[in-house]
Amino acid sequence: MMNSDTRLAVLASRVRFEEKQIMAALDRRGVSFVHLDPRSLVVSDDTRQDLTVLNREIGHYRALYAASALESAGAAVLNTAAATHVSGDKWLTTSALMAKGLPTPRTALAMTPEAAHDALDQIGYPAVVKPLVGSWGRLVTAIPDRATAVGILEHVAALPSPQQHIVYVQELVEKADRDIRVLVVGGEALGATYRRGDEWRTNVARGAVSVKCDLTNVHAKLAVAAAEAVGAEIAGVDLLEDADGHLTVLEVNDRVEFRGFQDAHEIDVADVIASYAIARAEA
Ligand SMILES: Nc1ncnc2c1ncn2[C@@H]1O[C@H](COP(=O)(O)OP(=O)(O)O)[C@@H](O)[C@H]1O
Ligand SMILES: [Mg+2]
Numbered sequence: 001m002m003n004s005d006t007r008l009a010v011l012a013s014r015v016r017f018e019e020k021q022i023m024a025a026l027d028r029r030g031v032s033f034v035h036l037d038p039r040s041l042v043v044s045d046d047t048r049q050d051l052t053v054l055n056r057e058i059g060h061y062r063a064l065y066a067a068s069a070l071e072s073a074g075a076a077v078l079n080t081a082a083a084t085h086v087s088g089d090k091w092l093t094t095s096a097l098m099a100k101g102l103p104t105p106r107t108a109l110a111m112t113p114e115a116a117h118d119a120l121d122q123i124g125y126p127a128v129v130k131p132l133v134g135s136w137g138r139l140v141t142a143i144p145d146r147a148t149a150v151g152i153l154e155h156v157a158a159l160p161s162p163q164q165h166i167v168y169v170q171e172l173v174e175k176a177d178r179d180i181r182v183l184v185v186g187g188e189a190l191g192a193t194y195r196r197g198d199e200w201r202t203n204v205a206r207g208a209v210s211v212k213c214d215l216t217n218v219h220a221k222l223a224v225a226a227a228e229a230v231g232a233e234i235a236g237v238d239l240l241e242d243a244d245g246h247l248t249v250l251e252v253n254d255r256v257e258f259r260g261f262q263d264a265h266e267i268d269v270a271d272v273i274a275s276y277a278i279a280r281a282e283a
Helices: 017-028 060-072 081-087 091-099 114-124 147-159 217-230 259-264 267-282
Strands: 008-011 035-038 052-055 076-077 107-110 126-128 139-142 167-171 179-183 188-196 209-213 236-239 247-253
Touching: 008 060, 017 035, 017 259, 017 267, 035 209, 052 060, 052 267, 060 076, 060 081, 076 081, 076 217, 076 267, 081 091, 081 217, 091 167, 091 217, 091 247, 107 114, 114 126, 114 147, 114 167, 114 236, 139 147, 139 247, 139 259, 179 217, 179 259, 179 267, 188 247, 209 259, 217 236, 217 247, 259 267
Parallel strands: 008 035, 008 052, 052 076
Antiparallel strands: 107 167, 126 139, 126 167, 179 188, 179 236, 188 209, 236 247
């Protein structure tokens, strides 16, 4: 049980299934917490925040800057702003994984849409281009051949922000109709699910369903190492398995959605996260 002077906050604008469950778990444990809504949050240099903040903000930039500002004001944020910075950006994630020697699909970064043609030639077709920041599979685009790339890269060049002109190019891994999601909390893998879908992007947000996957030692070790590589204490690590059974780390999601995982398992993920946040607040 937490001391009455320990202060915990849940940072979230939209309170979805996951946030509701986490808040309910804190309530069940008799732990008081504040709900910080980033839509009305201002952090200035005279704000002193003796808080442990569980970051559940959906929007990447809002999550990142809120975490950074709260840390400046003295709060401990789960995950840290640094972890959100890396895991929220596909290139920074790839770079962190490669630095630790972890297997990840072959990736090239082109500094302009024009240069992306060379990146695609190096990676080979079919390939995938992705926005550096994004989720739910949005704008993740498979490119079958050079002729298609011409049109897609013209569209990329027409996007408004300079960051969108940095093109992340990746080999298309020939996987089954599924990928593997491993949940990691505090350096431990809780379990895994297959996310299986009709389309090649197996995001639950695109209709994929989560089915229980027996967590092997290999999955667990890889996922824990990937979470650590980006500095995330709480993470959903996506693994791809190619036709030969070879595993790569695709990405690390901080502020992870876990509804599908929780439905597929007996594990009360919200309670695990809540108790982890409590322990961190007391530490
Ligand atoms: N290189 C790839 N090879 C095969 N499938 C991929 C590849 N990249 C992405 N996918 C599929 O698309 C989905 C979304 O891609 P991902 O990189 O995880 O972006 P997001 O952050 O939007 O979820 C993945 O879950 C996977 O099913
Ligand atoms: Mg993903």
